[in-house]
Amino acid sequence: MNTDWLYQAAQTIDAQSTQAALKRQACLTKPPGSLGQLESLAVRFAGMQGRAIARMEQITLRVFAADHGVAAQGVSAFPQSVTAQMVENFCQGGAAICVLAQSLGADFKVVNLGCVREINDRVGLxxxxxxPATQDFSQTCAMSDSQLATALSAGRGQVVCDADLFIGGEMGIGNTTAASALLAALFELPSESIVGRGTGVDDAALQKKCELIDRALALHAGKCNDPLALLGALGGFEIAALVGAYIRCAQIGVPVLVDGFITTAAAAVALNINPSIQPWLVYSHLSNESGHQTVLATLDATPILSLDMRLGEGSGAALAAGVIRQALLLHASMATFAEAGVAGAD
Incomplete structure (x- = not known):
């Protein structure tokens, strides 16, 4: 399957709309800069959407789910069967992201890319x-070239061209280990500086995660200069799908709201494959995962929220989407000094 599409350049940000939004912000009845990031978000979304007053009516929210071969090494506090069980919970509306997606009025679906336990077709899936899972990346490549291309394409296929925002979530027991391995390889970081507790593992399991990642980095050292090959060696089906979705969004001009640690790993891979997508990635929150702050600093990314969260699923991004929606509402609906008859600053 062809992956040449990954390298197509992203759309350019509309400079005229950006300037028009900046001009409007300067005229609103408030001291300049007094709404902080809410102002810059309104301006940034104006440039991405190509309109002076951006909107957030159509939100696409997809949770990509898959199992990881490395989970057999005991890197999670939960059994691998939980991936399929949570997929079913998503479809039944019982997970945190379901509640948040409903509150946003988002177009919400779950994408099963391969779980150890078979999942029957159902509404919303x-x-x-x-x-059934990737291979154990501490012993061999996680994915074949064909599997990698299929996962990337699956993410691409979930992007809707008329969306005002795309949120990608993830579910997969073992995926914090895969994300940590990718980030350690991409940024040449020692595993202990990036590996977190994920689902809440104890000290022994945390040490085991570091040892497995070190083993994998040594095994796949020859792929470190090729981000696509690295993704195939260390990633998961759901992480690859996020990479494909993020790149496709930027190519067709859909803003992306990156969730937490695992989705930031996907964003980092996507940026290394196609650096032109950078302006289209907005980072929603600072995760409680220990390495997330390091990665965000390396990417020069400022998150919108910091709520000590580490759930995943797209939950932090869904909360941040509400903040962005309010920022755009303020930008659109506040009176200007002239409209309100209020004197501006000298």
Missing amino acids: VNTPIA
Whole structure:
């Protein structure tokens, strides 16, 4: 399957709309800069959407789910069967992201890319398993070239061209280990500086995660200069799908709201594959995962929220979407000094 599409340049940000939004912000009845990031978000979304007053009516929210071969090494506090069980919970509306997606009025679906336990078709599920799980990346490549291309394409296929925002979530027991391995390789970081507790593992399991990642980095050292090959060696189906979705969004001009640690790993891979997508990625929150702050600093990314969260699923991004929606509402609906008859600053 062809992956040449990954390298197509992203759309450019509309400079005229950006300037028009900046001009409007300067005229609103408030001291300049007094709404902080809410102002810069309104201006940034204006440039991405190509309109002086941006909107957030159509939100696409997809949770990509898959199992990881490395989970057999005991890197999670939960059994691997939880991935499929949580997919079913998503479809039944019982997970945190379901509640948040409903509050946003988002177009919400779950994409099963391959779980150890078979999942039957149901409403709200895009059921396209690639394999029951990836391979154990501490012993061999996680994915074949064909599997990698299929996962990337699956993410691309979930992007809707008329969306005002795309949020990607993830579910997969073992995926903090995969994300940590990718980030350690991409940024040449020692594993202990990036590996966190994920689902809440104890000290022994945390040490085991570091040892497995070090083993994998040594095994796949020859791929470190090729981000696509690195993704195939260390990633998961759901992480690859996020990479494909993020790149496609930027190519067709859909803003992306990156969730937490695992989705930031996907964003980092996507940026290394196609650096032109950078302006289209907005970072929603600072995760409680220990390495997230380091990664965000390396990416020169400022998150919108910091709520000590580490749930994943797209939950932090969904909360941040509400903040962005309010920022755009303020930008659109506040009176200007002239409209309100209020004297501006000298």
